[in-house]
Amino acid sequence: xxxxxxxxxxxxxxxxxxxxxxxxxxxxxxxxxxxxxxxxxxxxxxxxxxxxxxxxxxxxxxxxxxxxxxxxxxxxxxxxxxxxxxxxxxxxxxxxxxxxxxxxxxxxxxxxxxxxxxxxxxxxxxxxxxxxxxxxxxxxxxxxxxxxxxxxxxxxxxxxxxxxxxxxxxxxxxxxxxxxxxxxxxxxxxxxxxxxxxxxxxxxxxxxxxxxxxxxxxxxxxxxxxxxxxxxxxxxxxxxxxxxxxxxxxxxxxxxxxxxxxxxxxxxxxxxxxxxxxxxxxxxxxxxxxx
Numbered sequence: 001x002x003x004x005x006x007x008x009x010x011x012x013x014x015x016x017x018x019x020x021x022x023x024x025x026x027x028x029x030x031x032x033x034x035x036x037x038x039x040x041x042x043x044x045x046x047x048x049x050x051x052x053x054x055x056x057x058x059x060x061x062x063x064x065x066x067x068x069x070x071x072x073x074x075x076x077x078x079x080x081x082x083x084x085x086x087x088x089x090x091x092x093x094x095x096x097x098x099x100x101x102x103x104x105x106x107x108x109x110x111x112x113x114x115x116x117x118x119x120x121x122x123x124x125x126x127x128x129x130x131x132x133x134x135x136x137x138x139x140x141x142x143x144x145x146x147x148x149x150x151x152x153x154x155x156x157x158x159x160x161x162x163x164x165x166x167x168x169x170x171x172x173x174x175x176x177x178x179x180x181x182x183x184x185x186x187x188x189x190x191x192x193x194x195x196x197x198x199x200x201x202x203x204x205x206x207x208x209x210x211x212x213x214x215x216x217x218x219x220x221x222x223x224x225x226x227x228x229x230x231x232x233x234x235x236x237x238x239x240x241x242x243x244x245x246x247x248x249x250x251x252x253x254x255x256x257x258x259x260x261x262x263x264x265x266x267x268x269x270x271x272x273x274x275x276x277x278x279x280x281x282x283x284x285x286x287x288x289x290x291x
Contacts, residue, residue, distance in 0.1 A: 008050070011030075012058075014058070019054055021143060031053050033055055033057075035057065035079065037111050056077050062078075076116075076118075076169040079110060084097060099126045119161065121161055128218070135152075152227075198264055198273065215233050219257065
């Protein structure tokens with residue numbers, strides 16, 4: 001069954017202030033839509049439950065990339081093409097730039113927004129693992145003001161998050177502190193392009209004479225939502241990187257993750273591939289260490 005456009009209300013207030021006023025006027029009624037790469041697919045298939053849509057596309061207050069001495073801020077309506085083409089993103093946040101090339105086709109990247117990708121909350125979201133290991137913060141706004149929360153605390157369950165009905169995602173803030181870290185990102189999918197990930201893993205690590213001084217690990221498709229792997233991080237931080245530690249890290253990841261069986265893969269496959277990716281990351285660090 002195809003969707004019926006006449007069954008939905010669609011408004012375009014044109015400014016951020018007007019959008020927030022609309023959300024506040026009837027909390028829970030209006031569903032924001034920006035690029036529409038998820039919602040319009042659902043509409044075409046007759047699966048779009050939201051009956052009242054408010055357009056965010058073309059609102060300049062929501063589409064920006066700004067740099068300060070402390071970090072980089074990205075507006076929620078920034079597209080993945082914007083990220084892919086931005087020199088500072090490529091230079092300072094290479095994992096995010098790389099993930100931007102994975103989002104569907106070039107046409108999708110021209111429309112899909114980073115805020116939409118995060119709010120949609122797919123366990124396989126491509127941009128999520130890099131943002132998690134980069135310690136990103138999410139800025140939410142409403143007519144009552146704004147609040148910042150760590151992105152690691154944003155998702156609360158499958159396609160659920162901490163946002164209130166009258167709130168809108170305004171920006172993602174990433175601290176400038178990763179230039180000395182070893183960085184890793186890999187996605188395993190059915191094809192090399194335009195494929196939803198079976199498993200993806202991101203990692204950053206700061207080494208000091210063979211010891212893992214800091215490490216951050218995050219995965220897609222290994223839990224009901226994109227998530228850090230804190231137990232595995234604790235198992236290896238402060239330890240000398242050895243083959244024995246790598247095997248211990250594998251076992252820790254296998255115990256920590258909780259993937260599902262679905263049409264794309266099995267839970268067991270995802271667990272083993274996730275452990276393989278972690279081993280690959282740690283072995284790369286080990287091989288790069290001075291002799």
